[in-house]
Amino acid sequence: MGKQVNYAQGHNTGDFELAREIHFRLGDRWTAEVAAALGDRCMRFKELYRSVDGISQRMLVVTLRHLERDGLMTRRIYPTVPPRVDYERSALGRSLKEAIGPIARWAATNRQKIEESRRYFDMNVRKAGASPNTRQC
Amino acid sequence: MGKQVNYAQGHNTGDFELAREIHFRLGDRWTAEVAAALGDRCMRFKELYRSVDGISQRMLVVTLRHLERDGLMTRRIYPTVPPRVDYERSALGRSLKEAIGPIARWAATNRQKIEESRRYFDMNVRKAGASPNTRQC
DNA sequence: CAGAATCCTAAGTGATACTG
DNA sequence: CAGTATCACTTAGGATTCTG
Numbered sequence: 245m246g247k248q249v250n251y252a253q254g255h256n257t258g259d260f261e262l263a264r265e266i267h268f269r270l271g272d273r274w275t276a277e278v279a280a281a282l283g284d285r286c287m288r289f290k291e292l293y294r295s296v297d298g299i300s301q302r303m304l305v306v307t308l309r310h311l312e313r314d315g316l317m318t319r320r321i322y323p324t325v326p327p328r329v330d331y332e333r334s335a336l337g338r339s340l341k342e343a344i345g346p347i348a349r350w351a352a353t354n355r356q357k358i359e360e361s362r363r364y365f366d367m368n369v370r371k372a373g374a375s376p377n378t379r380q381c
Numbered sequence: 382m383g384k385q386v387n388y389a390q391g392h393n394t395g396d397f398e399l400a401r402e403i404h405f406r407l408g409d410r411w412t413a414e415v416a417a418a419l420g421d422r423c424m425r426f427k428e429l430y431r432s433v434d435g436i437s438q439r440m441l442v443v444t445l446r447h448l449e450r451d452g453l454m455t456r457r458i459y460p461t462v463p464p465r466v467d468y469e470r471s472a473l474g475r476s477l478k479e480a481i482g483p484i485a486r487w488a489a490t491n492r493q494k495i496e497e498s499r500r501y502f503d504m505n506v507r508k509a510g511a512s513p514n515t516r517q518c
Numbered sequence: 519c520a521g522a523a524t525c526c527t528a529a530g531t532g533a534t535a536c537t538g
Numbered sequence: 539c540a541g542t543a544t545c546a547c548t549t550a551g552g553a554t555t556c557t558g
Contacts, residue, residue, distance in 0.1 A: 300551075301553095332518060354473060365449065437531075439541095442540085463538095
């Protein structure tokens with residue numbers, strides 16, 4: 245990925261940008277699913293590993309570290325042998341879950357439309373560049 | 382990146398997963414910013430190019446294609462010379478903007494907390510594994 | 519059990535040059 | 539003007555092996 249980030253000036257400000265700016269990484273492959281799997285109770289590593297279907301051990305660790313670093317969940321180690329580690333959603337993590345609601349519902353309700361749009365797009369590959377509309381906007 | 386996607390069964394279902402499932406790519410580097418730049422009026426390519434600070438021409442094209450493919454905006458070509466192309470947010474795109482609101486506000490209000498959490502985490506690098514808490518949850 | 523370390527591939531991205 | 543075509547680079551992520 246690139247290196248310069250370049251967040252600056254005030255033009256083109258909008259809700260989209262605000263959400264992006266923070267860099268909370270619901271965008272990556274696993275954060276959202278791990279956070280979802282975590283649920284409202286506290287869970288151990290293996291438990292999460294089994295809950296998130298298809299994730300590799302490595303990516304579970306990486307994702308959990310991100311969530312911890314951002315303060316979205318807590319990690320408690322018990323110095324026993326074999327070791328035990330508990331993961332639990334923090335207050336901040338719970339508030340995020342609330343905020344996620346609308347966009348999640350949006351995704352659920354519009355999923356079909358989007359998939360249809362994609363199918364149409366992929367079929368017609370925009371061979372004629374849509375309808376040659378003369379009316380400018 | 383990996384190849385198998387493996388969305389399946391019903392466990393660990395939650396709002397997070399729903400949002401992810403759809404694969405609308407607010408997660409990638411530019412989608413959100415381009416969508417924000419697009420605003421509520423209709424814009425030409427060059428206009429968008431100037432509006433989104435730091436984006437390359439290539440990535441603007443790629444991002445716009447994604448948005449078009451998902452049906453989040455429309456693209457109108459005028460067969461003139463030099464060519465003219467207008468981009469405009471679709472109804473679906475507008476509804477997404479609505480849905481984004483809460484999470485955007487969440488990001489804005491909790492940004493400080495997250496950054497602080499990151500600083501703390503990066504300093505202490507979890508050298509002692511947090512407090513050795515004996516109480517299990 | 520809960521990871522850390524290593525290696526590898528592929529996708530995302532940027533830079534640059536070219537074109538209808 | 540609005541792209542397309544290449545190429546090079548960086549990083550996310552998977553597979554595998556090792557360890558306290």
